[in-house]
Amino acid sequence: MSTSTVKVSVSALAKSFDKLEVLRDVNLEVSSGEVVVILGPSGSGKTTLLRSLNFLEQPDSGCIRVCDQQIDVRSGIALSRQDRQAITRLRQKTAMVFQSFNLFPHKTALENVTEGLISVRKVTKEVAHDRGMALLKQVGLQDKAGSYPAKLSGGQKQRVAIARGLAMDPEVIFFDEPTSALDPELRDEVLTVMRDLAKAGMTMIVVTHELRFAREVADRVVFMEGGVVVANQSPEVFFNANSSPRIQQFLSKY
Template sequence: MNSETCKVSVTSLAKSFDKQQVLRDVNLQVQTGEVIVILGPSGSGKTTLLRSLNFLEQPDSGEIQVCGHRIKVNRGKAPSRDDKLEITRLRQKTAMVFQSFNLFPHMTALENVIEGLVSVRRIPKVQAAERGKALLSQVGLLEKADSYPAKLSGGQKQRVAIARGLAMDPEVIFFDEPTSALDPELRDEVLIVMRDLASAGMTMIVVTHELRFAREVADRVIFMEGGIVVANEKPEVFFSEISNPRIQKFLCRY
């Protein structure tokens, strides 16, 4: 599914909103095919880090590399023309799945999935629809192809959103708390799709509070607090051997 060279690298990343520093000298390496789960309390910088990786948030300083595309950020300096081109290329290698689905309400499930193929990739609609139906089948929703978002459950909407991301053939998928807006009984259907993607070798960076998913699927668990990476360990080490009281307090809450 992924190319052999699609890695993610973050070096000395920093980000502030007004006078509040949200990310402080964050460093992270993600290998091709790895599943990284990012945990941490609210306000720890998890989502800001994720959004910075594809420049939905503009970092203040540091360096980001995704699939060979490198952007070095200098505080107070606008991105150069070359940087903007690299950001565009970087985004073409990635997909983002949001907490709130972000589906177009006036489009059917199939139309949502193929919108990028038709409007961005300029693929003929008939050909795009074939791809879209295959992806809806992959996430277990082919029978909902002609349904509008208002007629879908939260779990179904999120699975459509995942199919939409997959339609663009990303090499890395970022998940921003994909199950937090769902009732407990709907979470598993989304997590099953994510497990299948992980098993197929998709590189994934997942912000979540789903500890079972982190234990069973993640290759590494990152714990953030106060804008810094406090722990970066394999699940068996993170859940069994770390004595950090802040991490233990977090785990007890979930």
């Protein structure tokens, strides 16, 4: 994999909470346009890995490179000013979609989408409005532009959250269990939008339990357990030719 095509690179990543090792020597590369789905049992380190990629959690040690921004974390050494600036630039090039939506309850769907454009990118309200409406149309919610989150279903809230992330023109989108809080019908609404993003070539790292999505959309499936990457395989190998008894046991429960 040539360096020029790599959007995300993680090497020797480690993270502990008190004495609990959550990530242990994690190594991973994701190319431009790839969809990588991370699977594993609860407590395997999936979400901590995802949150470490944009420093919502600061790892204890290791190297993270996202969108040409590299941060080397060394145990016991504080991040430098240059590192913090790199993290800011990294976050400007990525988007995060959370399990719990994280919408502003006092803002409409359109205002949630345009907030970052106006406050961070400093675009005019008129330009932000047009961009926001286009994105709401893209996720099938242009008719909900004036609705507040309390009036939206869970699936609609998550689609607004995705539109909000897209508003910043990210190079990579991280999804943390984006459908786990939704019932089956609403999950399909969100997964359809994610499938469309994958078809359009968006680089995506998705922590999920949606095995069908992983089978049909992922370029690679990463399986984690005990803070370690146990498998990093194509969906064909992972689902159809996997020789690991542990992974077979995991798949049998879904």
